Amino acid sequence: MVSFKCQRISIVVLVVLGGVFLVLSLAGRRPLTNLIDNQIKQTVMLRPGSDTFSKWVDPPISPRDDMYLFNITNPAEYSKGAKPHLEVVGPFVYKKVELKTDANVSGDGELVYYHDYEKYYFDENATRAIQNTTRLDDVIFIPNIPLISVATLLSQQNLPDIVKKIIEGFIETYEESHGVLTLTLNGSVHDILWGMPDPIMAKLHDLNLAPSSNFSLQSNGSTDPAALTAATTVHTGFADINDIGTYSRFHGRNSSGCWGTPEANVINGTDGTQFSPLRIYNKTQPVSIYNEQLYRFVLSHAFTWQGVSYHVVY
Numbered sequence: 324m325v326s327f328k329c330q331r332i333s334i335v336v337l338v339v340l341g342g343v344f345l346v347l348s349l350a351g352r353r354p355l356t357n358l359i360d361n362q363i364k365q366t367v368m369l370r371p372g373s374d375t376f377s378k379w380v381d382p383p384i385s386p387r388d389d390m391y392l393f394n395i396t397n398p399a400e401y402s403k404g405a406k407p408h409l410e411v412v413g414p415f416v417y418k419k420v421e422l423k424t425d426a427n428v429s430g431d432g433e434l435v436y437y438h439d440y441e442k443y444y445f446d447e448n449a450t451r452a453i454q455n456t457t458r459l460d461d462v463i464f465i466p467n468i469p470l471i472s473v474a475t476l477l478s479q480q481n482l483p484d485i486v487k488k489i490i491e492g493f494i495e496t497y498e499e500s501h502g503v504l505t506l507t508l509n510g511s512v513h514d515i516l517w518g519m520p521d522p523i524m525a526k527l528h529d530l531n532l533a534p535s536s537n538f539s540l541q542s543n544g545s546t547d548p549a550a551l552t553a554a555t556t557v558h559t560g561f562a563d564i565n566d567i568g569t570y571s572r573f574h575g576r577n578s579s580g581c582w583g584t585p586e587a588n589v590i591n592g593t594d595g596t597q598f599s600p601l602r603i604y605n606k607t608q609p610v611s612i613y614n615e616q617l618y619r620f621v622l623s624h625a626f627t628w629q630g631v632s633y634h635v636v637y
Contacts, residue, residue: 367600368560368567369435371428379568379597380423380437388443389414389453390516390541394463398507407466412457412512416449425554432561434571436554443543459513467508469523469538476532486530493526508538517543560599568597570613579618591620 369376391413401407419441426437445459473494477487510519518539527533553575560567570590571577578588592611609622 368564369428369557370432370559370561371426376426380426382421382596386419386421387446387449388417388419390417391415392463392465392512392515392540395465395507398464398505398509402506412461412463414450414453415457415459415512415516416446416453417443418446419443428559433559434556435559436556438554439574441542443541457512460511462509462511463515464507464509465515467506469508469521469527470506473523473527476527486532489530490526493523515539516541557593565599567599568593569611570594573613573615581618587619589620 366373367375369379391411394410394412395401396408396410397405420443422440423437424440426435428435473490477490508515508521516539518535518537520536521538524533524538525536528536553572555573555575556571558566558569558571569592573579573590577590578585579590580588582588590613592613594615595612598610611620611622613620
C-alpha cells in the first residue's frame with residue numbers, strides 16, 4: 324500500500340515539475356529569442372569600431388575584373404554607313420581595390436555616409452595566362468561615343484536653346500578644322516580604358532555637361548565625379564536589422580534619373596556585398612541589389628530544386 328502511495332506521489336511530483344518547466348520554457352522563449360536577435364544585430368550591424376564596420380570600409384578581398392573591348396576592324400567603311408566588323412580584344416585582368424572614405428555615422432546611429440574610392444591595378448601575369456595577343460599599347464577603333472552622346476544630348480527637349488546653339492556651333496567649327504566628323508575613335512587600349520584627350524568632351528566639360536575633358540570607359544584612382552560632392556548613404560541596421568546595407572541615397576540621389584519610368588529609377592537594395600541574415604534565410608522574399616553600372620536594382624530570388632539551392636537574378 325505504501326509503495327502504491329509512493330508511486331502516486333512520484334507521478335504527481337513529475338507532473339507538477341513538468342508543468343513548471345513547460346511554463347518556464349514558454350515564459351523564457353521570447354526573452355531568449357530577443358537575446359539571440361540582439362546578439363545578431365550587434366554583430367552584423369554597421370557600428371564604428373566593430374569588425375564588421377572595418378571590413379565594410381576596407382574589404383579584405385580585392386575583386387578581379389576581366390575587361391574586354393570590341394575593335395572595329397573596318398573603321399573607314401563603318402564611317403560611311405557599313406555595318407561594323409567587330410573583333411573581341413582581351414581580356415585585360417585588373418585587381419580592384421574598393422574603399423569607403425570619410426565614413427561617418429549619423430547622430431541617431433541609423434545611417435552611415437561615405438564616398439566611394441576605386442583603384443585598378445593591371446595584372447600582367449594573369450592577363451598573359453589567358454591571352455597573349457593584345458597588349459595595352461595596341462591601337463584599336465571603337466564607336467565615337469562622345470559624338471553619339473552629343474547627338475543624344477541635342478535631341479533632349481529640356482536642353483536650353485543657348486546650350487544647343489553652342490554645341491551646334493562647336494560641331495560646325497570642328498568639322499571645318501578636321502574635315503569630317505568620324506564615327507570612330509582610335510587609341511591604345513590603355514588610353515581608351517583610362518583616359519584620352521577629346522575635343523568634344525573638352526567642350527562639354529566647359530559647359531559643365533561632362534565631368535572631365537577626357538574620354539574614358541573607366542575611372543581609376545578617384546571616386547565617381549558625382550560622389551566628390553555628394554555622399555552615398557546606407558542604413559546601418561540600428562533601427563531595423565533587415566535594412567542593413569540598403570541604400571538611402573546613392574551619390575546624393577534617391578532616383579537614378581536614367582530610365583523612363585519612376586519604378587525603373589528607384590534606388591533600392593544593397594550593393595550586393597552585405598545583406599541582413601534574416602533576409603538571406605527568408606527564401607520566400609527576393610533580395611534587392613542595386614547595380615551601380617546599370618543604375619537600377621535587380622532582384623535575387625532563392626529556390627531549391629531537386630535538393631540543390633539556386634539564386635536567380637532578374
